[in-house]
Amino acid sequence: MSKKNAEAILLRLHELYPQTECTLDIDDNVFHLVVRAVLSAQCTDVRVNEVTKVLFEKHPDYMDFLEAGEEKIGRIIKPCGFWKAKSHYLYEIARMMRDDFDGKVPTTQEELMRFPGVGRKVANLIVSEMFGTPAVVVDTHCMRVSGRLGLSSGKDPLTIEKELMKILPKEEWAPFGHRMVDHGRTVCNARSPKCEECGLLDLCPTGKKKVKHG
Ligand code: SF4
Structure with a gap:
């Protein structure tokens, strides 16, 4: 995946999920x-x-x-x-x-x-x-969705984390993880991704293949 394609996906994710945050409650403790x-x-x-x-x-x-x-x-x-x-x-x-x-x-x-x-x-x-240290949180949604989008090809979380760190700007590392959760939960489900209605379809190799072949 080129940085240019990654940028296009990132931009679209911002449009689709303008507000994103950790879904676990966070307080000051x-x-x-x-x-x-x-x-x-x-x-x-x-x-x-x-x-x-x-x-x-x-x-x-x-x-x-x-x-x-x-x-x-x-x-x-x-x-x-x-x-x-x-x-x-x-x-x-x-x-x-x-x-x-x-x-x-x-x-x-x-x-x-x-x-x-x-x-x-x-x-x-x-x-x-x-602590404000940039880091990509690679959970099951991030692994699945970034793989389908062609942003990563690794099979384990650490490899995927390193791949994503290479192509994403540092300030995007944390929010990208949250957006992967947003997208994975709502559209790009594990068993039945809703590719036809996905806002990333034109940028997603997996989705394009799936829609083309039915
Ligand atoms: S097009 Fe399909 S596979 Fe690609 S991100 Fe969207 S739901 Fe997931």
Whole structure:
């Protein structure tokens, strides 16, 4: 994919989704976004936002998580699924904040990825949303849609992230990820992409092929 084609796609995405943002709730507490991102594995952002409203009302910060313990946290986060593993991760994250990071969430991807339940996708989300470090968040929507659009050809998130970083301007990295989620959820679904009504059809090799061959 040439930079010129990528620019055309980027421009169109701006037209189609002028306002875009992270679909997980964000407040001014970095720990809260870490918790929401960990809970969002195999769970919808809508449910995570609902559950964490209750969770943070009862246990607003990492010290409260340590005081409450895994059991209590687990009972509240149960609707998010995999609650035993997730409550263990959250407790450990709170403990590491206390013991290793001076009560703060670390600011680099490398340090964040020392937390259990935090992979590159979550680390990129935290640094780009909370610390102003440009990063592409490659989730399942971004992988699928950027592949179909011909913006990436890699099969794993890290390769795709590197490909996208090469062709997108830095200031677009974070919003591009959000727009991939917008488009993937509304039009370019995993099973049945709505190519005929897609605003990117004229720029999309996969869509053109699909429409041509029926
Ligand atoms: S044309 Fe089809 S495959 Fe391409 S982005 Fe649109 S919905 Fe997805």
